[in-house]
């Protein structure tokens with residue numbers, strides 16, 4: 246169980262994480278999403294005792310990371326890769342195991358698990374990005390922890406590696422572990438995660454199941470109008486909801502295209518375009534985070 250409560254972390258007076266609260270439950274894979282600079286890594290760094298919070302708390306099974314005895318046996322994390330380039334994969338894992346009172350047989354088991362047994366004697370400096378990711382995952386699994394935290398684990402993995410990781414994460418959650426997985430890739434989350442925690446500018450944007458999010462945004466009406474305020478009032482009056490899409494169109498949910506057009510006509514609101522829109526989870530994510538983009542390409 247991961248509990249984040251009112252967490253705030255500032256850098257030079259600016260909040261990277263701003264009053265954030267959410268839980269991650271055992272037995273699920275929870276996706277942690279947000280645009281660049283949203284505060285995901287900062288949240289994970291505070292959770293893992295690598296940075297101090299300015300307010301609130303981040304707890305693992307009710308404890309702060311720094312109060313855990315043999316932390317590797319409680320939480321495994323893939324954050325920045327790691328491992329000295331001059332060490333071998335096996336040497337690196339043996340060093341970690343020794344520091345945490347973990348037996349050497351676990352080193353061989355996790356090397357097998359991540360598919361690195363045949364290169365265990367090679368130096369990490371010669372590893373590809375994908376091999377480094379696998380080594381980082383092996384390190385996270387070393388202490389057989391109840392909680393796993395992976396920051397962008399898909400980076401550098403080839404399609405086979407991505408599928409392998411997906412199955413591993415599902416299995417770990419199936420064993421009752423708490424699995425938190427950060428990524429920008431909604432398409433990957435759709436296949437791997439049960440729940441999604443979405444943040445933007447350090448704040449919670451959504452805490453929902455994948456199924457709920459898909460249902461909420463599954464279908465709607467995309468509208469272009471020179472009078473967005475007028476349209477908002479019309480839609481609110483008819484019981485629908487509006488959201489602004491990343492491309493400037495207005496997205497109406499809870500109404501079909503004919504109802505939107507008729508309600509707008511009745512109130513004299515001009516529409517330039519009305520289209521039924523079936524959206525993917527990726528679209529839903531983009532709409533959720535459109536207002537919290539810190540860095541976006543092109544003018545918007």
Ligand SMILES: Nc1ncnc2c1ncn2[C@@H]1O[C@H](COP(=O)(O)OP(=O)(O)OP(=O)(O)O)[C@@H](O)[C@H]1O
Nearest residue numbers: 256257260261279280281282283284285286287288
């Ligand atoms: N050590 C630091 N010093 C100063 N500012 C920082 C530091 N770490 C993060 N920040 C700032 O905090 C904000 C949140 O960054 P963070 O890396 O947590 O976001 P993120 O969601 O992980 O982004 P990305 O998806 O790009 O990795 C950003 O504005 C970033 O510039």
